[in-house]
Amino acid sequence: MSAPFRPGEVCLLVDGKGRHYLVDLDPAGVFQYHVGTLPLCEIIGKPEGSAFRSSGEGRLVALRPRLADYILRMQRGAQVVYPKDIGPMLHWGDIGPGMTVLEAGTGSGALTMALVRAVGPGGRVVSLEERPDHAAGARAAIARFLGEIPLNLDLRVGRVEDVVTEVAPERLVLDLPEPWAVVPPAAAGLAAGGILTAYLPTVPQVQRLHDELRRSRSFLEATTFEVLFREWVVEGRSVRPTSQMVGHTGFITVARRVVGDTGSRAESPEAATEPGDDERPGTEPGLS
Numbered sequence: 001m002s003a004p005f006r007p008g009e010v011c012l013l014v015d016g017k018g019r020h021y022l023v024d025l026d027p028a029g030v031f032q033y034h035v036g037t038l039p040l041c042e043i044i045g046k047p048e049g050s051a052f053r054s055s056g057e058g059r060l061v062a063l064r065p066r067l068a069d070y071i072l073r074m075q076r077g078a079q080v081v082y083p084k085d086i087g088p089m090l091h092w093g094d095i096g097p098g099m100t101v102l103e104a105g106t107g108s109g110a111l112t113m114a115l116v117r118a119v120g121p122g123g124r125v126v127s128l129e130e131r132p133d134h135a136a137g138a139r140a141a142i143a144r145f146l147g148e149i150p151l152n153l154d155l156r157v158g159r160v161e162d163v164v165t166e167v168a169p170e171r172l173v174l175d176l177p178e179p180w181a182v183v184p185p186a187a188a189g190l191a192a193g194g195i196l197t198a199y200l201p202t203v204p205q206v207q208r209l210h211d212e213l214r215r216s217r218s219f220l221e222a223t224t225f226e227v228l229f230r231e232w233v234v235e236g237r238s239v240r241p242t243s244q245m246v247g248h249t250g251f252i253t254v255a256r257r258v259v260g261d262t263g264s265r266a267e268s269p270e271a272a273t274e275p276g277d278d279e280r281p282g283t284e285p286g287l288s
């Protein structure tokens with residue numbers, strides 16, 4: 001990490017106004033922007049954080065992109081999970097070192113890279129993508145950021161439904177339009193006590209997923225939440241929230257696989273409530 005920049009690495013250039021540019025360090029390449037040019041060979045061999053002058057006297061600082069920087073600027077075949085949601089998905093989906101995680105769809109590979117980091121070299125991520133073009137794009141995007149496809153990542157073209165039993169994951173992470181279709185194989189193939197995490201943009205999709213989780217009688221503590229992220233401006237005495245923010249990305253649903261009947265008799269949450277349950281607000285099992 002602290003080594004000087006190497007040829008072929010991806011680098012983040014930050015200009016005097018805080019604008020970000022993602023560039024691949026081709027020794028023969030030249031970075032060009034509205035304040036002139038900078039030969040990329042000048043960056044190669046220099047330490048991270050070095051400052052450079054462009055031909056038009058612009059100031060550029062070279063950094064290695066954080067994964068969040070890269071995700072926001074990488075090439076996308078499919079819509080990525082945004083950094084604001086990735087952190088909570090890893091946390092509440094309880095993705096940890098040494099685990100076996102099954103993910104689908106790979107999409108552009110953004111969430112995949114975060115999963116690979118979270119499980120570490122002792123863990124394993126198997127990521128399924130049904131569209132060969134998306135799978136190829138994700139492979140290229142991951143190799144660009146990490147330098148190669150890591151040994152703990154198994155990228156496959158296919159449908160996730162078909163491999164749950166074979167992989168027998170401890171964690172299942174779904175960012176695809178119909179996760180309810182994966183619930184029956186997950187009820188059989190996800191490890192006991194394992195966690196299913198799903199990312200969905202709309203309420204009807206969330207409802208249908210909950211219906212299927214309940215119907216399967218194999219999942220407990222199904223919880224859905226969303227993440228609102230508001231950045232602040234801190235400039236002198238002007239300290240305030242930014243005037244614009246992202247209104248909606250996706251809902252995150254997390255559920256735990258249990259062995260035996262969960263007692264969810266019906267499809268409605270009311271019918272699943274046991275007599276005598278305390279239904280005061282705030283007493284439900286959840287994330288609070």
Ligand SMILES: C[S@@+](CC[C@H](N)C(=O)[O-])C[C@H]1O[C@@H](n2cnc3c(N)ncnc32)[C@H](O)[C@@H]1O
Nearest residue numbers: 078080081105107108109110111130159160175
């Ligand atoms: C929204 S994208 C995933 C984006 C990804 N999480 C990321 O951060 O880059 C959804 C992907 O799921 C794929 N997909 C849909 N159903 C699938 C299935 N049953 N098995 C595998 N992939 C599937 C789609 O082709 C699409 O590329």
